[in-house]
Amino acid sequence: MDTELGEDDSANWKIVSDLLDSLFEKTEISLDEHKLHKTSNSDGFTYLDSNPTVKPSRFSVSTKPQKNFITPINNFESESYKPNLTEKPHALKSLQESLQLVPATSECPEHYLNPYSYEIMNQPYPDWILQPLPKYDSAPWSSSADDQPQIITTLEQLKTLIEDLRKSKVIGVDLEHHDFRTYHGLTCLIQITSESKVDYIVDPLAPEVRENLKLINEVFADPQIVKVLHGAFMDVMWLQRDFGVYIVSLFDTFHASKELMLGKHSLAFLLEKYVKFRTCKKYQLADWRVRPLGLELVNYAKADTHFLIEVFTKLQNELLQKGPESLTRVLYDSRKVSNRRFEYSTFKPLNQTNEVVSTMASVPLENPGEPNTSVSLSFNYNRDQPWTHLIVSSNLPLAKRPILELLFRWRDTQARASDESVRYVMSDYLLVSMVTYIDINSEVSNQLLLTIINDNSKFSNSSGFIRSKLTELRKYINEGLSELKKMDVKKWNLALGIQEETEKTTVTDNVYESVEDVEQLELDFASLTDE
Ligand code: AMP
Numbered sequence: 257m258d259t260e261l262g263e264d265d266s267a268n269w270k271i272v273s274d275l276l277d278s279l280f281e282k283t284e285i286s287l288d289e290h291k292l293h294k295t296s297n298s299d300g301f302t303y304l305d306s307n308p309t310v311k312p313s314r315f316s317v318s319t320k321p322q323k324n325f326i327t328p329i330n331n332f333e334s335e336s337y338k339p340n341l342t343e344k345p346h347a348l349k350s351l352q353e354s355l356q357l358v359p360a361t362s363e364c365p366e367h368y369l370n371p372y373s374y375e376i377m378n379q380p381y382p383d384w385i386l387q388p389l390p391k392y393d394s395a396p397w398s399s400s401a402d403d404q405p406q407i408i409t410t411l412e413q414l415k416t417l418i419e420d421l422r423k424s425k426v427i428g429v430d431l432e433h434h435d436f437r438t439y440h441g442l443t444c445l446i447q448i449t450s451e452s453k454v455d456y457i458v459d460p461l462a463p464e465v466r467e468n469l470k471l472i473n474e475v476f477a478d479p480q481i482v483k484v485l486h487g488a489f490m491d492v493m494w495l496q497r498d499f500g501v502y503i504v505s506l507f508d509t510f511h512a513s514k515e516l517m518l519g520k521h522s523l524a525f526l527l528e529k530y531v532k533f534r535t536c537k538k539y540q541l542a543d544w545r546v547r548p549l550g551l552e553l554v555n556y557a558k559a560d561t562h563f564l565i566e567v568f569t570k571l572q573n574e575l576l577q578k579g580p581e582s583l584t585r586v587l588y589d590s591r592k593v594s595n596r597r598f599e600y601s602t603f604k605p606l607n608q609t610n611e612v613v614s615t616m617a618s619v620p621l622e623n624p625g626e627p628n629t630s631v632s633l634s635f636n637y638n639r640d641q642p643w644t645h646l647i648v649s650s651n652l653p654l655a656k657r658p659i660l661e662l663l664f665r666w667r668d669t670q671a672r673a674s675d676e677s678v679r680y681v682m683s684d685y686l687l688v689s690m691v692t693y694i695d696i697n698s699e700v701s702n703q704l705l706l707t708i709i710n711d712n713s714k715f716s717n718s719s720g721f722i723r724s725k726l727t728e729l730r731k732y733i734n735e736g737l738s739e740l741k742k743m744d745v746k747k748w749n750l751a752l753g754i755q756e757e758t759e760k761t762t763v764t765d766n767v768y769e770s771v772e773d774v775e776q777l778e779l780d781f782a783s784l785t786d787e
């Protein structure tokens with residue numbers, strides 16, 4: 257190609273067309289190579305996704321599974337989370353002793369400990385874990401419909417599963433979770449692979465299974481059966497919260513990959529490195545409530561545990577080669593993961609620690625055990641209030657804070673009562689828009705609310721809930737606004753930036769009288785005075 261650009265149109269076209277031809281050719285070669293990988297594994301890899309061009313199919317869930325639960329969901333917690341245990345298999349400390357309330361301190365409300373804490377931190381791991389483990393091969397991977405995991409949906413099957421698992425010295429475990437159409441969250445699948453290479457999928461949305469899952473503590477709390485999970489810090493919380501299940505003798509492959517200083521710490525990376533399996537992430541955010549589970553979802557879920565035991569044995573060998581103290585550190589880090597306790601966010605310690613884990617921020621209930629019905633407002637500034645992050649991220653003027661609080665409380669109560677996420681009830685974006693449009697001095701109409709919702713619907717696709725509650729919301733807002741107007745006029749004027757001539761009060765004296773952290777407050781205020 258010796259023709260210069262710009263010399264002659266037809267010559268230029270030749271350059272472009274040659275280039276395109278060459279690109280198409282390269283694309284075709286790559287596609288062929290890709291197809292080859294899938295079918296013949298010419299690169300030695302097995303692929304989870306046999307057809308990457310296929311998009312996940314869109315199933316929908318017609319009824320919320322919570323409706324069929326034997327013990328109904330109650331989101332109006334009246335006290336700290338109470339572990340849902342009636343028996344305690346493999347106990348060193350009795351159940352009764354483990355369910356003692358820990359008195360409140362200035363840092364932490366009254367709470368229950370993790371009831372397996374003593375066992376989790378003290379039970380020795382089985383002796384065999386300290387010796388190099390023999391080679392272990394996972395069962396060959398198959399995505400075929402004839403080779404599917406056993407699905408556990410009844411109490412009978414659950415009992416059989418427990419008997420099967422008791423024969424294993426080590427099992428692989430993973431969970432899938434849903435958090436959109438529920439307030440606190442919902443564990444949707446528990447995948448387990450036994451040492452004898454059977455893959456199981458426990459369906460905890462099946463009411464009988466959910467109600468009786470704590471029977472599996474027979475296995476999960478047995479120190480002689482090692483549970484291999486990858487990055488178990490959330491799984492540990494979900495198991496406690498939804499079923500009263502605890503893990504004694506956890507091996508967390510995430511902490512092993514950290515100790516070995518592998519370049520990456522994802523499960524996908526470990527699978528590529530140790531078992532030459534290439535996973536795909538396209539179903540990670542699937543709606544795991546769908547039933548029956550499609551083949552693609554089943555395979556995706558199965559891949560998360562199918563190879564875990566093999567990965568564990570390889571990691572264990574590498575850790576021992578590095579030195580026995582490396583393995584000991586991983587076991588200790590794993591104990592600490594298991595020892596975390598679930599707590600409702602409204603009862604969590606003031607300073608978030610690693611030992612406590614909670615779901616998304618909730619508005620504390622004024623009368624625990626009951627919905628927040630009253631319109632309760634304060635001008636008190638508190639960095640830790642659940643709406644503070646919205647004030648900061650949307651740079652809301654001071655005068656709008658009470659309206660934000662009003663809507664935030666409404667959203668939280670609705671979400672608790674209907675067992676929906678606050679995101680489902682009203683997105684943060686819509687909530688802030690409402691705050692922006694609503695003026696304390698004018699009554700809100702259904703029409704105004706509808707206009708705001710419609711303006712925002714291009715950014716969020718779930719406005720069904722709020723549309724169905726329009727009149728209720730309007731009444732609540734107007735009631736709130738009139739309460740607001742009745743409040744201490746001096747404070748309200750101050751909030752609006754109207755200074756009374758006669759009184760030389762400063763903002764810190766009045767509005768923020770409950771604040772200790774004045775420095776933070778002044779910083780905060782500086783960003784609001786441009787209003
Ligand atoms: P995994 O351990 O990767 O199978 O993830 C377990 C659950 O965590 C999933 O079912 C999701 O609910 C949630 N999850 C995992 N990855 C993400 C992510 N990137 N964003 C949001 N949620 C996630």
Ligand code: MN
Nearest residue numbers: 430431486491
């Ligand atoms: Mn997981």
Ligand code: ZN
Nearest residue numbers: 430431432560
């Ligand atoms: Zn998973």
